[in-house]
Amino acid sequence: MATIPDVELREVTKRFGPVEAVRDVSLxxxxxEFFTLLGPSGCGxxxxxxxxxxFVDPTGGxxxxxxxxxxxxxxxxxxxxxxxxxxxxxxxxxxxxNVAFGLRMRRVPxxxxxxxxxxxxxxxxxxxxxxxxxxxxxxxxxxxxxLARAIVTRPAVLLLDEPLSNLDLKLREAMRxxxxxLQRELGVTTLYVTHDQSEALVMSDxxxxxxxxxxxxxxxxxxxxxxxTTPFVAGFIGTTNLLKVRTVETRTEHRAVVITAGGLAxxxxxxxxxxxxxxxxxxxxxxxxxxxxxVADQGFHNGVIVHTIYLGSTVxxxxxxxxxxxxxxxxxxGDSAVTWTKGDRVAVRLSPPHCLLMGDx
Amino acid sequence: MTGVRxxxxxxxxxxxxxSLAGYLLLALPPAAYLVIIxxxxxxxxxxxxxxxxxxxxxxxxxxxxxxxxxxxxxYYVRVIYRTLGTSLVVAIFVTFLSYPVxxxxxxxxxxxxxxxxxxxxxxxxxxxxxRTYGWLVILEPEGLLNTVLxxxxxxxxxxxLVHNYTAVTIGLTHVLLTFGVFxxxxxxxxxxxxxxxxxxxxxxxxVQTFLRVTLPLTLPGILGxxxxxxxxxxxxxxxxxxxxxxxxxxxxxxxxxxxxxxLNWPLASAAAVILLLIVLTTLMLLGRFGHRRGAVL
Amino acid sequence: MPVQRMIERTLPRAAFTLVVLAIYAFMFxxxxxxxVTSVGASRYLEFPPRALSLRxxxxxxxxxxxxxxxxxxxxxxxxxxxxxxxxxxxxFAIVRHRFRGRDAIAALLHSPLAIPSIVAGVAxxxxxxxxxxxxxLGFPALxxxxxxxxxxxVTRTVSVxxxxxxxxxxxAAMNLGARRWQMLRYVTLPLIKPGLFAGAAFAFxxxxxxxNLSLFLVRPGVITLPIRIMNFxxxxxxxxxxxxxxxxxxxxLVVVAVAERVGGFTKFLYGQ
Numbered sequence: 001m002a003t004i005p006d007v008e009l010r011e012v013t014k015r016f017g018p019v020e021a022v023r024d025v026s027l028x029x030x031x032x033e034f035f036t037l038l039g040p041s042g043c044g045x046x047x048x049x050x051x052x053x054x055f056v057d058p059t060g061g062x063x064x065x066x067x068x069x070x071x072x073x074x075x076x077x078x079x080x081x082x083x084x085x086x087x088x089x090x091x092x093x094x095x096x097x098n099v100a101f102g103l104r105m106r107r108v109p110x111x112x113x114x115x116x117x118x119x120x121x122x123x124x125x126x127x128x129x130x131x132x133x134x135x136x137x138x139x140x141x142x143x144x145x146x147l148a149r150a151i152v153t154r155p156a157v158l159l160l161d162e163p164l165s166n167l168d169l170k171l172r173e174a175m176r177x178x179x180x181x182l183q184r185e186l187g188v189t190t191l192y193v194t195h196d197q198s199e200a201l202v203m204s205d206x207x208x209x210x211x212x213x214x215x216x217x218x219x220x221x222x223x224x225x226x227x228x229t230t231p232f233v234a235g236f237i238g239t240t241n242l243l244k245v246r247t248v249e250t251r252t253e254h255r256a257v258v259i260t261a262g263g264l265a266x267x268x269x270x271x272x273x274x275x276x277x278x279x280x281x282x283x284x285x286x287x288x289x290x291x292x293x294x295v296a297d298q299g300f301h302n303g304v305i306v307h308t309i310y311l312g313s314t315v316x317x318x319x320x321x322x323x324x325x326x327x328x329x330x331x332x333x334g335d336s337a338v339t340w341t342k343g344d345r346v347a348v349r350l351s352p353p354h355c356l357l358m359g360d361x
Numbered sequence: 362m363t364g365v366r367x368x369x370x371x372x373x374x375x376x377x378x379x380s381l382a383g384y385l386l387l388a389l390p391p392a393a394y395l396v397i398i399x400x401x402x403x404x405x406x407x408x409x410x411x412x413x414x415x416x417x418x419x420x421x422x423x424x425x426x427x428x429x430x431x432x433x434x435x436y437y438v439r440v441i442y443r444t445l446g447t448s449l450v451v452a453i454f455v456t457f458l459s460y461p462v463x464x465x466x467x468x469x470x471x472x473x474x475x476x477x478x479x480x481x482x483x484x485x486x487x488x489x490x491x492r493t494y495g496w497l498v499i500l501e502p503e504g505l506l507n508t509v510l511x512x513x514x515x516x517x518x519x520x521x522l523v524h525n526y527t528a529v530t531i532g533l534t535h536v537l538l539t540f541g542v543f544x545x546x547x548x549x550x551x552x553x554x555x556x557x558x559x560x561x562x563x564x565x566x567x568v569q570t571f572l573r574v575t576l577p578l579t580l581p582g583i584l585g586x587x588x589x590x591x592x593x594x595x596x597x598x599x600x601x602x603x604x605x606x607x608x609x610x611x612x613x614x615x616x617x618x619x620x621x622x623x624l625n626w627p628l629a630s631a632a633a634v635i636l637l638l639i640v641l642t643t644l645m646l647l648g649r650f651g652h653r654r655g656a657v658l
Numbered sequence: 659m660p661v662q663r664m665i666e667r668t669l670p671r672a673a674f675t676l677v678v679l680a681i682y683a684f685m686f687x688x689x690x691x692x693x694v695t696s697v698g699a700s701r702y703l704e705f706p707p708r709a710l711s712l713r714x715x716x717x718x719x720x721x722x723x724x725x726x727x728x729x730x731x732x733x734x735x736x737x738x739x740x741x742x743x744x745x746x747x748x749x750f751a752i753v754r755h756r757f758r759g760r761d762a763i764a765a766l767l768h769s770p771l772a773i774p775s776i777v778a779g780v781a782x783x784x785x786x787x788x789x790x791x792x793x794x795l796g797f798p799a800l801x802x803x804x805x806x807x808x809x810x811x812v813t814r815t816v817s818v819x820x821x822x823x824x825x826x827x828x829x830a831a832m833n834l835g836a837r838r839w840q841m842l843r844y845v846t847l848p849l850i851k852p853g854l855f856a857g858a859a860f861a862f863x864x865x866x867x868x869x870n871l872s873l874f875l876v877r878p879g880v881i882t883l884p885i886r887i888m889n890f891x892x893x894x895x896x897x898x899x900x901x902x903x904x905x906x907x908x909x910x911l912v913v914v915a916v917a918e919r920v921g922g923f924t925k926f927l928y929g930q
């Protein structure tokens with residue numbers, strides 16, 4: 001990448017007293033990218049966002065916007081545009097005045113101002129609501145006003161702080177797609193903060209999964225889901241079986257044979273971060289194959305179904321292996337699919353590409 | 362660990378990033394103003410109260426005799442007691458009368474509520490003098506009450522209703538009601554009304570609910586109302602002067618006379634200091650009685 | 659027995675409402691009496707008046723009453739202005755800053771409320787005399803003292819308003835390019851306007867009706883309306899006082915109504 005990224009963080013750290021809320025976060029977001037900071041509450045993602053917006057000063061590290069270091073710039077000198085979790089619409093101003101606020105502060109001439117505000121309201125499908133006050137709008141409408149207010153300023157980066165978390169489920173799912181489509185259309189560089197993994201997977205070009213102030217893994221949605229590099233990422237996104245490793249029998253660059261704490265011997269793919277004293281193997285439930293013991297040959301592990309949960313499109317089985325390990329297995333449900341009931345003996349196949357060996361920090 | 366982070370991560374964005382200079386720029390003018398116009402004069406008052414007064418002149422000589430005079434002379438002691446007693450009775454009346462109004466205003470669902478709240482505030486706009494004058498018109502020998510009672514044939518001769526402590530008590534209670542209602546209302550509003558429903562759901566009747574849940578939870582408001590009424594009654598001048606006439610002497614009228622007519626500033630200062638101590642001691646005692654000071658002031 | 663149940667349910671409530679109504683009546687009785695007296699025709703105080711007349715209003719609108727009323731009006735307006743400036747500055751310092759001594763500042767700004775104002779009055783008149791500023795007695799001293807007394811009201815209402823302002827609104831303003839003064843001008847001040855005007859209106863009313871401080875600080879020629887009425891009362895309950903009182907109340911109501919029109923402070927009273 002020869003071009004300068006719109007947003008760059010270099011080893012950014014934030015301490016509040018003795019607590020490190022953000023440690024050594026480095027990342028680059030390029031023009032037009034939809035980038036998500038994903039993590040549980042308190043992982044430092046909002047603090048990171050606030051450091052980019054200028055509401056929080058980093059304790060260490062550098063923040064760049066379009067190639068310029070903005071560490072010492074006030075929020076109003078940064079040309080970022082934020083959509084706040086509670087929208088932060090000015091209650092004493094109409095929808096129109098809310099959207100016009102940023103342009104007025106930038107002393108945009110009246111004619112252009114009117115054109116851009118109308119255009120922004122058009123974009124979020126709120127034409128006709130100009131003279132309403134925020135309290136006269138529904139949650140979804142308020143959300144779109146906040147979005148219009150942000151994009152109308154043509155910011156270097158659009159900052160979204162859990163903008164969908166106050167909407168109900170149906171609306172939230174619709175807004176994901178709408179937001180993503182709008183972002184594509186405008187080509188605006190976007191940093192999205194959320195704790196909702198499905199939101200992140202659906203919308204993002206790239207995701208940084210954060211935990212305890214650190215970026216655990218940075219990659220595309222596919223990377224994060226298919227090739228998690230830490231137990232935290234594997235566990236936080238989707239459901240995963242995490243098996244503790246007791247001993248490593250053999251290990252090459254890409255493959256290793258390990259014995260789990262439950263005595264299960266399996267071949268696993270070596271991930272990119274296998275440091276740390278505690279190793280684990282992560283296996284997604286839907287990547288595990290279940291077969292009748294009769295047809296199984298070597299390479300299968302035997303076990304018994306101890307629990308079945310119907311999830312709609314899939315059925316989830318809890319399988320107790322003979323060695324003592326318990327596995328969660330998802331199988332597609334449907335007329336043609338084989339189904340098992342509690343107490344059935346089954347054979348479980350764990351294919352090496354889907355067993356990921358990783359270290360726990 | 363996550364808990365600590367949660368707590369810290371939330372206000373992270375809300376911690377004000379302001380300078381000490383900005384703080385001083387804002388805090389210093391009002392603080393300096395109050396120190397000069399209020400705190401220093403009070404300190405001076407305390408000093409003056411400790412100086413000797415001889416033949417109409419203040420002598421630069423420390424003494425406790427002003428206090429000795431006020432606390433030793435039977436007349437002055439009676440004035441202090443009367444002030445204390447009247448203020449206590451007024452504080453109790455105000456609190457008792459304010460509570461039902463505050464309760465009504467907090468719980469009512471009528472659309473007239475804003476009007477009813479405004480009506481409680483309205484007397485405050487009319488000032489002490491107007492209302493005290495009104496009471497004078499009512500209680501005078503040829504006033505409303507005597508006329509009505511006489512016309513109804515209940516009285517032969519007019520009753521002497523003014524220029525006594527009863528009139529002062531009625532007048533002060535009336536003047537201070539607004540403060541009582543608003544103080545109690547604040548604590549009623551702060552209380553979660555579902556707590557009353559919960560108590561009733563658990564089998565308490567209305568009276569039990571009120572005594573066991575509402576009353577204890579609004580104690581700060583009750584104490585606040587009590588203190589406010591007590592302090593304002595103890596320092597009130599207009600009402601005792603008008604409704605009490607020459608026969609009623611309380612601390613405030615004593616201070617006024619000593620300062621402006623007898624010109625004994627040290628004695629007036631000592632009386633003012635005693636009044637101040639009475640109010641502050643009450644505040645402390647009520648504070649001890651179990652509520653945060655913030656609810657009082 | 660549904661009828662008995664109904665009585666059991668409604669009777670206490672009706673009794674309670676009646677008690678509340680009685681207290682309301684008690685609150686308005688003296689004011690109503692003054693109002694009725696002011697339109698009576700008789701030279702003596704009589705209640706209810708036998709004939710109606712506006713003669714006392716005519717008698718009230720003379721130099722003797724208009725002069726102190728004008729003093730009180732100017733005094734209240736100016737001291738409310740000073741108190742609003744100083745009190746709001748204090749409120750911003752208390753609510754928006756975290757520095758050492760903040761609690762002490764907050765206590766100081768509220769302290770005039772905890773001390774009987776008559777004590778403050780005595781202290782101030784002695785202070786000005788002792789430090790050789792006796793020439794301040796009269797209007798300047800009244801102004802300084804009234805502003806002192808009313809600062810806590812403004813500090814209170816503005817603090818409450820400021821605490822109610824969502825900080826993300828200010829962040830949003832800055833994020834959208836507003837400098838600090840623009841944020842203050844376009845976002846913070848409009849949001850605290852009701853509290854600001856509530857404090858100012860309260861300060862005006864408290865100053866206009868003040869007795870305890872003015873008592874010691876008035877000078878011949880510079881006398882406030884409440885003190886003038888008090889002095890007059892020493893000579894008896896003249897009906898002209900009723901008219902003066904009602905006119906004074908009317909003046910306060912007009913000022914409060916204007917403040918409500920401009921600042922909408924009832925939003926502060928009911929909104930929070």
